[in-house]
Amino acid sequence: MKQDAPLGVFDSGLGGLTVVRALREILPDENIVYLGDTARVPYGTKGPATVIKYALSCARHLVARDVKALVIACNTVSAVAPERLRIELDVPVLGVVEPGAQAAVEATRSGRVGVLATAGTIASGAYPRAVAQLSTRTEVVGQAAPLLVPLAEEGWVEGDVPRQIVRRYIEPLAMAEVDVVVLGCTHYPLLRAVIDQQVRAMIGEHVTVVDSARATGSQVREFLHSRNLARPRGAGGGLVGLLVTDMPHRFREVASRFLGGDVGEVEQVDL
């Protein structure tokens, strides 16, 4: 039965776990298979052709495990690869850029939206494109924030250094007087406390910070219900299977801390 099949979720590393956390809260009956491409992390500094190649190998691995839909839990991949994945694979593909753009357009009053993301996502122009399809009166100010992924991957998420790095990236958004800041990379919610604090201090209390992980969770729910693909409520489920391409032990520790409770064995796969 297609409804009983798991959702396949993939990311370049551990950042996509923020999407898994949101999916578990919003869709507690779904089972999830998560693949983190920890051998090739980060994607955000890489060119489109390389990102597409890596994304295809991750996606094919999950399709071979009979997932009912693919959730791209990585903004860099969502920015450059979804069309190609839809052409090559016989399964619905959902990304994180469009839900984040939609939440931003709904939240802005001033019509100026800031996006923090990797160099790859900013260079792709994916957010301005997604926003332009939803609103002709919303301007996007993109800011590449390349050090946030390594900070999050290392767990260095509080103190003076993360604060100063975040300040450097928020400054141009403050100058542009945005009233929404989109966390355009699924790693960034790991730095949420510092980002919130600096956004409030440097731009103002009125600013909305959009977590594209949560926005994506809501869109996945809508999608499953509209296609009659959701598992029935109370049918059990809520299992998460974790796959990585490198360092399963370290990933298990981080994932346990991050998702709460023991996450079981992490399987290493070779792509």
Next chain:
Amino acid sequence: MKQDAPLGVFDSGLGGLTVVRALREILPDENIVYLGDTARVPYGTKGPATVIKYALSCARHLVARDVKALVIACNTVSAVAPERLRIELDVPVLGVVEPGAQAAVEATRSGRVGVLATAGTIASGAYPRAVAQLSTRTEVVGQAAPLLVPLAEEGWVEGDVPRQIVRRYIEPLAMAEVDVVVLGCTHYPLLRAVIDQQVRAMIGEHVTVVDSARATGSQVREFLHSRNLARPRGAGGGLVGLLVTDMPHRFREVASRFLGGDVGEVEQVDL
């Protein structure tokens, strides 16, 4: 003629250019083919099996281009892969760990040597092993410095943030009262000014900072002369061919700035 063949040099990204720069100063007649695995950078956060797999694919590519010797311009690879490369490939293999360890043993008076390196290099224990083979009275204090590679790759090499990040990594070495600090990653010379400044300020003026790139250059010269593999003096040469696995345009800019003058086309290869 074997003497006329180029040296093959490879690294996970652009950090190995510090070794190329040293080789050009020390061996101006040699031609060099450099391969930067920019699609899979960084290696320092990855496990040994993955690093060995990637290193083998880089090394095989250079061997197919008829290099006379392979220089591993990456501490992470030098820490875990040289034996495997020597077994699999029919070409001399030189790493960066042993020359750095030797320079450190020669420089220390107190017998306490600090090593800044990636998490992978520190976890491998390669520096303590290399130092133990040269001196039984020298203690190695290792410090993983995971944010220095992304800082160097991004070119964020001066100002308060690099200074504070460097301070955090130097502090345990200052507590241990080392009198030598080895730059145990070929990216770190890009941050040399900040590192020198903080080492002087936090430990003292007497401390020697060992650049393993330069130490490696000297060892490669000795090796070539001892095997009669060096090109004759004044025979021309000094050419550098650059190969990368991703983002050739960006690499060309950085390499030009770094090596001085135009470096010509950067070729993209698929490993």
